[in-house]
Amino acid sequence: MELDGKVPSGPVQDKWDKYKIDGLKLVNPANKRKYKAIVVGTGLAGASAAASLGELGYNVEAFCYQESPRRAHSIGAQGGINAAKNYQNDGDSIYRLFYDTIKGGDFRAREANVYRLAQLSTAIIDLCVAQGIPFTREYGGLLANRSFGGTQVSRTFYSRGQTGQQLLLGAYQAMMAQVQAGRVTVRGRREMVDLVLVDGEAKGVIMRNLRTGELESYAADAVILASGGYSTVFNLSTNAVGSNVGAAMRAYRKGAYFSNPCYTQIHPTCIPFSGSHQSKLTLMSESLRNDGRVWVPRQKGDTRHPSQIPEQERDYYLERKYPSFGNLSPRDISSRAAKEVCDEGRGVGDTGYAVYLDFEDAFNRLGSEIMDERYGNLFEIYQQITGEDVHEQMRMRIYPAPHYTMGGLWVDYNLQSNVPGLFVLGEANFSDHGANRLGASALMQGLADGYFIIPYTIGNYFARTNPGQVDTDRSEFAQCREEVERRNKELMAIQGNKTAHELRIELGDVMLDNVGMSRSRESLQTALKEIARVRDEFWNNLKVPGTDKALNQELEQAWRLAESLDFAEVMAHDALNREESCGCHFRVEYQTEDGEALRNDREYAYVSAWEFKGVGREPVMHKEPLEFEEVSPSTRSYK
Amino acid sequence: MEFLLRVWRQAGPDAPGGFEEYRARDVKEDMSILEMLDQVNQDLVKEGRDPIVFESDCREGICGVCGLVIEGVPHGEPKKTTTCELRMRHFREGQTITIEPFRAGALPIIKDLMVDRTALDQLIQSGGYVSSRTGSSPEANTIPVAKQDQEEAMDAAECIGCGACVAACPNASAMLFTGAKVSHLAKLPQGRPEAARRVTAMTGRMQELGFGNCSNHYECQAVCPKDIHVKFISRMNREFIKALFKKKN
Numbered sequence: 001m002e003l004d005g006k007v008p009s010g011p012v013q014d015k016w017d018k019y020k021i022d023g024l025k026l027v028n029p030a031n032k033r034k035y036k037a038i039v040v041g042t043g044l045a046g047a048s049a050a051a052s053l054g055e056l057g058y059n060v061e062a063f064c065y066q067e068s069p070r071r072a073h074s075i076g077a078q079g080g081i082n083a084a085k086n087y088q089n090d091g092d093s094i095y096r097l098f099y100d101t102i103k104g105g106d107f108r109a110r111e112a113n114v115y116r117l118a119q120l121s122t123a124i125i126d127l128c129v130a131q132g133i134p135f136t137r138e139y140g141g142l143l144a145n146r147s148f149g150g151t152q153v154s155r156t157f158y159s160r161g162q163t164g165q166q167l168l169l170g171a172y173q174a175m176m177a178q179v180q181a182g183r184v185t186v187r188g189r190r191e192m193v194d195l196v197l198v199d200g201e202a203k204g205v206i207m208r209n210l211r212t213g214e215l216e217s218y219a220a221d222a223v224i225l226a227s228g229g230y231s232t233v234f235n236l237s238t239n240a241v242g243s244n245v246g247a248a249m250r251a252y253r254k255g256a257y258f259s260n261p262c263y264t265q266i267h268p269t270c271i272p273f274s275g276s277h278q279s280k281l282t283l284m285s286e287s288l289r290n291d292g293r294v295w296v297p298r299q300k301g302d303t304r305h306p307s308q309i310p311e312q313e314r315d316y317y318l319e320r321k322y323p324s325f326g327n328l329s330p331r332d333i334s335s336r337a338a339k340e341v342c343d344e345g346r347g348v349g350d351t352g353y354a355v356y357l358d359f360e361d362a363f364n365r366l367g368s369e370i371m372d373e374r375y376g377n378l379f380e381i382y383q384q385i386t387g388e389d390v391h392e393q394m395r396m397r398i399y400p401a402p403h404y405t406m407g408g409l410w411v412d413y414n415l416q417s418n419v420p421g422l423f424v425l426g427e428a429n430f431s432d433h434g435a436n437r438l439g440a441s442a443l444m445q446g447l448a449d450g451y452f453i454i455p456y457t458i459g460n461y462f463a464r465t466n467p468g469q470v471d472t473d474r475s476e477f478a479q480c481r482e483e484v485e486r487r488n489k490e491l492m493a494i495q496g497n498k499t500a501h502e503l504r505i506e507l508g509d510v511m512l513d514n515v516g517m518s519r520s521r522e523s524l525q526t527a528l529k530e531i532a533r534v535r536d537e538f539w540n541n542l543k544v545p546g547t548d549k550a551l552n553q554e555l556e557q558a559w560r561l562a563e564s565l566d567f568a569e570v571m572a573h574d575a576l577n578r579e580e581s582c583g584c585h586f587r588v589e590y591q592t593e594d595g596e597a598l599r600n601d602r603e604y605a606y607v608s609a610w611e612f613k614g615v616g617r618e619p620v621m622h623k624e625p626l627e628f629e630e631v632s633p634s635t636r637s638y639k
Numbered sequence: 640m641e642f643l644l645r646v647w648r649q650a651g652p653d654a655p656g657g658f659e660e661y662r663a664r665d666v667k668e669d670m671s672i673l674e675m676l677d678q679v680n681q682d683l684v685k686e687g688r689d690p691i692v693f694e695s696d697c698r699e700g701i702c703g704v705c706g707l708v709i710e711g712v713p714h715g716e717p718k719k720t721t722t723c724e725l726r727m728r729h730f731r732e733g734q735t736i737t738i739e740p741f742r743a744g745a746l747p748i749i750k751d752l753m754v755d756r757t758a759l760d761q762l763i764q765s766g767g768y769v770s771s772r773t774g775s776s777p778e779a780n781t782i783p784v785a786k787q788d789q790e791e792a793m794d795a796a797e798c799i800g801c802g803a804c805v806a807a808c809p810n811a812s813a814m815l816f817t818g819a820k821v822s823h824l825a826k827l828p829q830g831r832p833e834a835a836r837r838v839t840a841m842t843g844r845m846q847e848l849g850f851g852n853c854s855n856h857y858e859c860q861a862v863c864p865k866d867i868h869v870k871f872i873s874r875m876n877r878e879f880i881k882a883l884f885k886k887k888n
Contacts, residue, residue: 052773067694068760070800071702087780123776130776132769132829134793141783159793165701166796173768180764188757211749240696277670279677280698381699384724385669451773499684501677545684551750553692554684 003257003609003624006412007112012098012630016116019413024456025463032057034467037458038205038220040192040247042069044164044443045426046226047171048450050186054178056455058462061218062175063190063207065242065556070172073228073240074446077164078285078378079148080156081128081443083121088145092153094118099631101441104150104330105406105434106583106599107633108260110607110626112413113431120448125157127451131170135159148439149268149286150330150638156440161285161377167443171450190216191556192247194480195223195254195422202251202422203470206480210556213549215481217472221465222421222458225251226450229405229427231264233564233571234516235508237402238267238283244560245567248409248428252570256417257609257622259430260407261567262575265437265584266517267403268334271385271396272354276505281401282385284357284378286439289327291362291374292396294318294334296355300345306356306395317341325638332436332584332597333638335400339517340595342399354397363394400517404442406433406584407574410609410624414457415449418609421465423458425449430607435583488548491558496541500557503542507534507565515572518586524576531572532616535565570610570619577621580604601633640666640732644679646691647739648751656748658737661691668728672715673698673705675727676738692751700724700864703799706806707752708739713803713862721801721864741806745813745849756802758848759816766840767820769830782828795823797865804859804867810851815859817841818875819867825878835882842879 008019027035036059039050047069050062064072086092098118102109129135129143135157136144145154159166178184189210196204196217204219227247231237252258269284295314302309317337319326329337342353363371368391372379379390390396408430415423415431426446433441514527538561546552581590581597582604590598607624642663649656661683666675673695680690695705700721707722709715715725730736740752747755796819804815821838824830830837853872860869 048773055772066696066702067704067756068800070760070763071696071704073697073702075701076697076699085779123774125779126776127771127773129779129782130769130771130829132771132792132824132827134789134796134823134827136793137784137786137789139786141785142780159796162701162797165799166793169796173763174771174773176760176764177768177770180766186760240702241698242696274669275667277667277674277678279671279674282699380719381724384700384720384726387726387728455773497685499681501681543684545687545689551692551753554690 001622003410003418003622004412005110005624006414007110008413012112012115015112016119020456024460027459027462029057031467033059035059035462036061036220037222037224038218039063039224039226040205041072041226041228041428042172042175042186043072043074043226043228043426044168044171044446045450046224047072047168047175048447049224049226049425049454050184051171051174051178052451052455053458054175054181054183057183060178060184061220062184062186063192064188065191065210067188069175069186069188070169072168073243074168074443075165076238076240076283077443078161078283079287080146080158080163080440081124081167082148082155082440083125083157083444084118084155085122085125087143088154090153092155096153097121097155100151101432101438102434102631103636104438105436106597106636107434107601107605107628108582108626109432109434111628111630115630116453117432117445117448120452121444123452124444124447128167128170131174133159133166133170146287147290147328149289149328149334150438158287161375164443167447171447191559192227192250193484193559195251196476196480197254197419198470198474198476201420204472204477206477206484208484211551213547213552215484217477217481219470219472219477221467222423222461224423224425224454225409225428226425227428229408230261230567231402231405233508233568234402234512235505236273236278236281238270238281241279244563246560246563249563249567251409251417251419251422252612254419255612256419256422257410257611258407258570259410259607259609260574261571261610262578262585263406263435263583264402265331265404265406266335266400268331268338268400269357269398270401271382272349272399273351282381283401283403284382284396284398286331288357288375288378291366291371292327292357292359293361294327294355294357296341296346296348306348315341315346322638329638330436330438336517336586338400349397354399356395357398358395359390360394404437406430406435406437410607414460415453416457416461421461423454425454435585488555491542491555491562492544492548494540494542494544496543498537498541499543500554500561503534503538504557504561504564507531507561507568510534511568515575518588519575520588521576524572527572528569531565531568538562538565566615573619574608574610577608578604599635605633640668640727642666642730642733643735645735645737648691649748651750652747666727668726670727671698671723672709672725672727673723692753694753695723698723701799703801706741706801706803708741708806710737713741713806714864718861719864719866721799741802743805743811745811746802746805759800759802759813761848762813762817762841762844763820765844766833766837769824770833771829784827788826792823792826795819795826795867795871798867799865801864803862803864805850807858807862808851809856809858810854812853813845813850814853814872814875815863815867815869817845818871821878822871822874825874834878835885838875838878839882
């Protein structure tokens with residue numbers, strides 16, 4: 001079946017504006033208060049959606065697994081947020097941001113969505129400044145910008161190294177203002193354990209109250225999922241330890257299609273892995289690449305202290321291979337290049353899986369004060385973790401780590417999934433980044449979806465439905481609760497010998513080794529076998545202590561892992577199906593002579609959308625063909 | 640490395656609590672204290688015992704959920720560190736380490752080391768925002784903001800809302816948390832229109848929620864993982880007095 005993305009007709013520049021006038025119905029202000037939306041997840045996308053829907057007068061019930069919405073993992077984003085303001089007079093424009101994003105995504109994103117994102121980018125900055133977000137400024141009092149990987153203009157706005165924190169707190173505060181106004185209710189410590197469909201439309205959710213263990217039913221006129229990505233399927237990522245794909249998987253089980261799950265981004269600049277005790281990897285914002293130079297020794301096994309290695313014996317491999325973008329090459333290219341030199345045996349540090357990010361030139365050029373202003377907090381984080389002071393060493397050791405996932409639930413131009421009434425925002429959907437996301441674009445997308453798109457498109461859905469048709473007394477809710485209850489009982493009854501933590505690492509290693517930075521037909525087939533093996537072990541040898549009717553952190557982990565295991569399989573199927581290399585999806589069979597990704601537009605210029613057919617049964621793939629009206633897909637070159 | 644842990648265990652909000660001892664073996668000096676607790680918990684689960692409940696999420700010092708009192712100090716020594724960032728290399732081999740939850744009337748214990756910090760959300764809800772509706776913002780560069788004002792606002796805005804300031808204060812005051820938000824927004828032109836209303840509402844709510852007042856111990860700044868300065872408490876007091884005069888007019 002071919003999916004219809006419902007992209008409006010007309011020139012790409014006019015689509016959104018025209019669609020708002022003749023494509024989208026409005027809800028009368030007096031009627032808005034009769035409608036209610038559920039928002040699952042309170043990161044940038046969820047909190048901004050809850051805030052703006054509350055401002056419009058809708059009722060919103062927002063949920064998060066964390067104790068407070070302010071703890072959502074958007075808070076971890078460091079580098080910045082893009083916007084086509086052209087404040088630097090360096091040739092930026094909406095069209096350029098659009099083109100950079102489409103190209104950065106290796107021509108695997110829906111053109112109309114990306115153009116809309118670029119258009120909305122400027123309004124996001126206006127709103128954030130009005131909310132009191134302390135973006136870094138120049139001495140004249142105007143907003144500062146910095147450059148980021150994959151672009152040749154400076155369009156990134158930032159708040160020191162904590163841009164995600166400041167934007168999230170802005171959205172959280174806007175949402176809390178609506179809580180005060182009585183239009184939004186926030187319920188923390190709730191995990192979405194099922195999506196409730198009534199007559200085929202999303203009308204509610206089942207939540208597990210993590211504090212009491214009770215299952216709770218909530219009904220609404222529509223459900224918005226903004227539950228983030230799935231990087232935690234890998235062993236060690238930059239995501240929070242609680243981040244998980246559970247909510248999206250519950251929707252997938254209920255018929256929502258999962259798109260492009262094989263597109264996962266490995267971030268090039270993280271603090272390297274140090275031992276099996278580690279619970280996560282810490283990202284060092286790639287803004288560091290503005291002033292840092294990446295290198296490894298020319299000789300294999302060169303164990304000299306880096307300061308003893310003379311200039312001519314260093315290989316600045318990014319500058320060598322990609323002279324025009326150099327250290328600012330896109331994330332996928334930089335990550336793969338790091339893996340390549342380490343696989344060759346030229347990596348540094350204890351494990352041999354690290355490269356240097358060198359600031360010696362930058363310190364000499366700019367001095368400590370300016371360097372600290374730009375990167376002070378990153379230097380502190382680095383010192384805390386490794387015990388090394390960058391001011392003395394003049395360099396860091398870095399290595400790529402799983403970070404962001406471009407795939408997600410399939411949505412149309414309205415951000416509605418194929419299940420009517422189910423909208424998906426932010427990292428949880430697949431829509432804007434294609435096969436690779438550019439730096440500082442995740443924050444932009446999360447906020448565009450939540451502040452500026454969903455308020456229009458959900459209204460269009462509401463305008464066609466009568467409010468308040470469903471309450472939690474309906475049998476559909478009882479059925480879902482029973483199903484969840486049964487699954488919990490099953491998990492509790494196994495009483496085997498392995499903890500969820502151990503099994504999570506087993507799955508994570510399988511994924512990292514076989515479905516990670518590079519993949520092959522063989523590795524993916526191995527992955528499918530291994531996933532099935534770990535799942536089998538999980539359902540036969542898992543140990544969860546305590547009871548499901550109380551606070552039980554082990555059960556929470558087990559539940560999330562059960563979802564991850566089923567998800568991992570879809571991801572491997574998708575990677576196996578896509579017999580080309582594009583963006584972050586690198587199939588070793590499909591590469592050019594110089595080892596670059598070899599795309600196949602004739603056969604694979606489509607979005608995959610997987611339909612659930614039962615656990616252990618192969619999912620069925622549907623396609624949405626990608627049509628390029630505005631740009632013609634070219635070979636990405638950063639040389 | 641090896642340590643003896645004395646950990647506070649408490650089954651529920653109203654249950655009596657007490658210390659229990661655990662041995663932590665095979666501890667690496669690069670481990671964070673939470674990774675050590677993860678390891679202890681794995682052993683407890685395997686032995687069929689109840690694992691220690693504690694909270695964490697980002698594990699990189701920004702989400703603010705992981706506060707524990709370590710050896711009597713919220714987030715432990717050294718300074719400017721959250722619990723999740725605290726590495727075992729800062730402890731002595733064989734040392735006994737006492738681990739407790741944050742303690743304050745307004746932050747009740749849920750279980751073991753997990754506390755309820757929704758009072759901090761309620762403080763923000765009472766006025767910790769700029770009422771700026773989506774869609775009605777002026778162009779971002781319309782109002783220039785002096786760099787030093789923006790920097791000072793950012794110094795305050797870096798608060799991660801962990802509640803260590805409350806836990807460290809002999810009065811269980813939330814003045815540093817509230818002062819940071821009041822100052823962040825008061826320092827920027829966008830926050831001025833509501834400055835008086837904000838400080839009045841937030842300080843009023845602080846009292847209702849059972850937080851104490853500031854009596855200048857400055858323990859809050861000493862334990863703050865983001866080094867939020869007590870000058871923001873003074874600024875809040877100034878804003879509060881200004882607001883009083885405004886009301887009289």
